[in-house]
Amino acid sequence: MVAGDGMLRCARLLTTAFVATGFGLTACGDGPEAEHNVLVHVESVAVDIHDAPVLVLEEEEGTRWLPIWIGPAEARSIALEMEERSSPRPNTHDLARNLIRGLDAEVTQVVVTELKGGTYFATLTLRVRDRTVEIDSRPSDAVAIALRTRAPIYVRETVFAAAEAAHEDDTDAPGGGEAGREI
Numbered sequence: 361m362v363a364g365d366g367m368l369r370c371a372r373l374l375t376t377a378f379v380a381t382g383f384g385l386t387a388c389g390d391g392p393e394a395e396h397n398v399l400v401h402v403e404s405v406a407v408d409i410h411d412a413p414v415l416v417l418e419e420e421e422g423t424r425w426l427p428i429w430i431g432p433a434e435a436r437s438i439a440l441e442m443e444e445r446s447s448p449r450p451n452t453h454d455l456a457r458n459l460i461r462g463l464d465a466e467v468t469q470v471v472v473t474e475l476k477g478g479t480y481f482a483t484l485t486l487r488v489r490d491r492t493v494e495i496d497s498r499p500s501d502a503v504a505i506a507l508r509t510r511a512p513i514y515v516r517e518t519v520f521a522a523a524e525a526a527h528e529d530d531t532d533a534p535g536g537g538e539a540g541r542e543i
Contacts, residue, residue: 397514434500453504467511470502
């Protein structure tokens with residue numbers, strides 16, 4: 361999959377939903393779950409010993425952190441925003457922010473929701489008028505958009521637990537094992 365394809369798919373679905381229903385939205389993912397979310401911030405974007413980019417999310421009021429191996433384009437986009445620099449032309453995450461704003465929506469939160477089969481999943485929650493919609497996303501894309509819109513970033517408690525267990529089971533793999541990849 362090319363970086364941003366999922367974002368483009370959801371943007372198309374959003375646009376179609378807006379046009380077809382007169383601003384009535386449908387979600388790209390499942391409804392919200394009543395799980396405990398932990399507030400985090402982007403501690404850094406680094407590279408591992410194999411020169412693979414790693415997004416590091418750190419718990420705001422604690423000592424846990426979550427490394428997620430991401431693509432180079434997403435790492436560049438997140439790093440640019442963290443450094444308060446812009447690219448000469450809008451990238452995919454800038455486009456997503458501009459689409460969201462142009463549709464009079466706001467990102468209310470980003471949540472890393474699941475670790476399944478070594479892959480992390482996330483959702484972007486948008487508010488448009490009196491409606492809320494959750495959109496499935498790769499964590500790197502969700503975080504890049506959250507940084508651009510100043511939305512809070514959360515990790516589900518169950519994801520911290522699953523990542524710790526997966527890391528203990530598979531520490532020999534490059535990039536920290538099963539608990540580190542995003543597809």
